[in-house]
Amino acid sequence: MSERAFDLEHLDAEHLRRIADRLRTTGFTEDGVRDRLGIDDVSAIRLDAYPYYINERLRRRDRLDIAILLLLLQGVIAVEEMESLFEREDRKLLKEAGILLAEKSTRTYRAAVSLYPLRDRLFFTDHRFRHMPWIRSRAPQDPVMYLGADSYYLARTTIRRRSRAVLDLCTGSGVHAILGAAHADRCVGVDTNPRAINFSRLNAIVNDAWNAVFLEGDLFRAVGGERFDAILANPPFVPSPVYELRYRDGGPSGADVLRRLIASIPDYLATGGCAQIVTHLGEREGESYLDRVRRWLSGANMNLHALKV
Template sequence: MPQRAFFDLEKIDPDGLRRVGARLREVGFTERGVRERLGLKDLSELRFSDYPYYHKRSLRHRNDQELAIGLFLLQGIVTEEELSQLFDASARQVLREAGILVGERASRTWRSRISLYPVGEDKVFATDHRFTGHDPWLDARIPREPVMYLGADTYYLARTTLHGPIRSALDLCTGSGVHGILAAAHAERAVGVDINPRAVNFARLNAMLNDAWNAVFLEGDLFGSVGSERFDLITANPPFVPSPVYELAYRDGGPSGADVLRRIVAEIPDHLNKGGIAQVVTHVAERDGESYLDRIRRWTGGANMHLHSIRLGEEDIVDYAVAQTKRMYGERYPRYEKQLMEWVTNLRSQRFKRIVGVILTFTWNEEAPKPPWTQEDEAKPPRDTMAGELTRLFQAKKLSRGMESLSELDAMRVGVPDDLMLTERRRPTGTGFETKDFRVVFKKSRLSPELDIKPLVRDLLERVDNRSTAPQVIERLARDLGQPLSELDERCRRALLVMFERGLVTLDPVSGGSSKGEASSPRPPASDAFLSSQEDDTPAQRPGHGTIVEDVEPPARGGRTRRDTPPEE
């Protein structure tokens, strides 16, 4: 039976709680502040095994910031004096009355019943403590169905969510309410839903802490609590771990990992507004010779939607099972061995080879009768916002697919992005060298920064001079190759459009003397909030690139590099 939160929201003073949030920001309890203090590249890298080191070394000065980090993030203890240093009397009273701070009379020390995670520079989220099994005081206070800590998957989704001024946002599997509360900053109204009543309590507490007055949280099963309502933004971080057991509602996604994901994907078409965006962070199991993207598209029931995936990394199934079953403290070997084998057997029996961390984005196909596209890009797990880069990718696809005929390219000047490098790989033949393949490298971009390209793409790229129009570039190529223009023209125009979609070239209207880059950052219709108001998070003027699954003459895909472990540790 799920347990409700220990605090009573009715009795908490919202102004007092807001002041606690403000004080934490003031002392540097922010994502950057914590990262710098603990020497982490990213908060998602927090490891329990490092906690003793942090407490003893990184937090040894006991200044206000360090006290806040020790108490709220690292499950630590502060003295009565230290607590008075960190918070004034009224903040202490709010936290004590809410039951968040618990004192021990004999030792005159205080502990927190919740963990707090900073997101960005101005938000903090309360969750249950993450690490148990080493401390009886904590173990006694963690329920069977805890509210999920902010994990790598949480941060990745937050950094990839598109934000523009919208009317409504829905965050499924909201947990601490994090994505709902982040969306509330740019939506008129945000709704979060979770099946765990304790999570709903925490999400409401977090709405108070972050002054998100327009965020509401409902207890319920996915879309069941929102009737037939449609939203401009849907986010979800479902339980996605392919697991032989149902132990944790926030983790276990059934034997395939897709029990909840499949239901979400199937219902997105019924709840997403035209022009809206749905984004889901998840793990997907991959078999040899079968694309997980086909599986996901099938779950949409043939909806006329584009599907984009950012592939953040993959893990072999055995490594994955080890990571999910090992416990560092208090683990008895025979139990670990039994669990590990259960997990591996579950994955093997379904012929899964690897588990992949992805961020999926769904949008309506507004270019019908053209069929919807499916594309996968690779990226390293994002350490800061990647939403701008993703937006530009969608803009470029929309612009190129919106062209009514290839003759629209007549009036387009072709350029190459500043950060693109064309490289040639050669191999020894015994008597000399021969070209193995050609590749483009984008020095500043994070979405698929390396791509293998076909000879035609290379030939075109080599003839782009940032001044010539598309027909001029193609004429130059035909002349150099000694081929009739009529044989090359259409193929080259199609190739240029694919190259534009993938950021290999920029296209700018010649008329009006517009400068390079305008068409690469096209102005979308005003109704399309997502595509008109992203902050620019990347220096490169590149709309994006990757594997185009359905398209004409795509450049060949680059060799895959093994990335870091996907979302979970």
């Protein structure tokens, strides 16, 4: 699969927004999906619970069941089910946009990407469960991260005050920049993965975040000398000896990107501004992780607060 998934220049943005609105009307929102699947959190969807979801929770096969099966559970649906979910013109747009895949011989459909609800916003991402055989065969080299528990934590804990400019580093699907666009004059999302920038721009269209822009680049290098009232980030944090997945691998300690990011915050945060980062940091004997953060900040005068989960 090519790095860029969507041809945004030829996309009918208004039509795509109407499709997203219709999905919300069927109940495809964070609350609606959580209630229908009987889970505490959308990020808690488990592959080994599929039989339970399908046989116990999605038995009525109404439009919400079909949407969840297709867009979140990476499932296969029959042509008739697809016709009850999306009208002909909607199907045409979704196929042309590369979101739906039709399998003529079996009269079935799959989704090429997933769609995650966060409150009433919707975010396209690559599929989470990549080891399913048909997904593995089409998987992009550098997938765009699904909304995980870390994405939801940061979204829920972000301080939402009126701002001039918000920066979302390691933006992935663009989620934090797009949420920030509702309370900022301007939002910038940055990612090194061109596929993530392509998804972010699509998601900005879906969520009508007209004041969010997305730049390809390494952390702050993409934004020049600008200072931001809020800096948000969910950098890769999994300790890994290899760099296989850009959204996951944070080098041998897990902190390769995090350390560089934190070190540069004082140069890019506006006076009175706030930087919020979600990550995994282990305690070390004799050194709390806040000591480590202070060291990375090289003595910059900042108040540090940690919310532990």
